[in-house]
Amino acid sequence: MATLAGNLMQRSRCPYFLNPDTPCNKRQPGSGCSAVEGHAERNAVLGASESCAAVHPSDLALALCAVDATVCVRGASGTRRIPVTSLHRPPGHRPELDTVLEHGELIAAVELPALPMAASARYRKVGDRASFDFALVSVAVAVDPDGDRIGDVRIAFGGLATTPWRARRAEDFLRGAPATADRFAAAALEELATARTARANAYEVGLERDVLVATLREWDDVDDGAPRA
Numbered sequence: 301m302a303t304l305a306g307n308l309m310q311r312s313r314c315p316y317f318l319n320p321d322t323p324c325n326k327r328q329p330g331s332g333c334s335a336v337e338g339h340a341e342r343n344a345v346l347g348a349s350e351s352c353a354a355v356h357p358s359d360l361a362l363a364l365c366a367v368d369a370t371v372c373v374r375g376a377s378g379t380r381r382i383p384v385t386s387l388h389r390p391p392g393h394r395p396e397l398d399t400v401l402e403h404g405e406l407i408a409a410v411e412l413p414a415l416p417m418a419a420s421a422r423y424r425k426v427g428d429r430a431s432f433d434f435a436l437v438s439v440a441v442a443v444d445p446d447g448d449r450i451g452d453v454r455i456a457f458g459g460l461a462t463t464p465w466r467a468r469r470a471e472d473f474l475r476g477a478p479a480t481a482d483r484f485a486a487a488a489l490e491e492l493a494t495a496r497t498a499r500a501n502a503y504e505v506g507l508e509r510d511v512l513v514a515t516l517r518e519w520d521d522v523d524d525g526a527p528r529a
């Protein structure tokens with residue numbers, strides 16, 4: 301059993317963060333990052349800094365990012381509203397700070413906008429196991445088709461970034477474009493052009509591209525050259 305706010309606020313699953321015997325800047329600021337020289341298979345390829353490369357673990361945060369949800373936060377100085385896309389902090393030099401919440405602030409509610417295309421939104425997750433496992437890569441997508449073109453689109457990437465990653469470059473690349481599998485793949489690579497990979501996690505770029513293509517192909521009118529049943 302879990303709570304919605306608890307899921308958004310959950311901390312890293314980095315094995316070095318979870319092991320109190322290894323240096324970790326997120327757990328103990330200034331102690332160093334064991335993941336840089338250690339097992340890098342699950343290190344983030346987007347948003348990492350020299351201080352931390354831990355991926356953000358929440359599936360829910362990704363889905364909420366893609367539909368422009370807002371968290372309502374209550375604290376001693378009153379209430380404020382924060383877009384979910386701005387809730388989580390990239391690690392920078394302060395990886396111990398996961399979110400922009402101040403000490404004592406609580407998430408009191410999550411608001412979803414009346415976004416018509418959210419009704420047909422999809423979430424696709426790839427992991428080592430079919431259930432009870434965190435994502436190797438994932439994607440949240442909402443599309444408003446316009447005939448054989450993409451009218452509007454929202455995309456978020458997960459499993460390979462330090463925060464829930466709204467893929468705005470890919471969105472811009474697809475908005476108004478023909479809905480073809482080639483275009484979907486190019487959009488993913490446009491977003492992932494800034495990915496910084498190591499040998500152990502370079503596979504995530506191609507995997508995320510394929511997951512985005514597979515998810516977008518689920519909408520009608522996609523011209524992928526394949527014969528229709």
Ligand SMILES: Cc1cc2nc3c(=O)[nH]c(=O)nc-3n(C[C@H](O)[C@H](O)[C@H](O)COP(=O)(O)OP(=O)(O)OC[C@H]3O[C@@H](n4cnc5c(N)ncnc54)[C@H](O)[C@@H]3O)c2cc1C
Nearest residue numbers: 302303305306307309310357358359360406407432433434
């Ligand atoms: C084996 C395993 C597999 C999992 N797999 C996945 C997965 O695939 N995908 C996924 O998304 N999650 C996964 N989870 C995470 C799980 O679903 C929970 O969301 C997560 O552990 C947080 O638990 P919780 O919701 O009970 O929050 P808690 O443990 O109660 O809280 C988590 C953090 O949030 C803070 N918090 C709680 N409520 C608030 C609030 N209202 N305002 C501000 N801060 C708050 C707490 O102080 C704490 O720091 C997995 C967990 C386990 C143990």
Ligand code: SF4
Nearest residue numbers: 314316324333352353
């Ligand atoms: S990647 Fe981040 S969480 Fe993992 S060991 Fe380095 S500082 Fe700690």
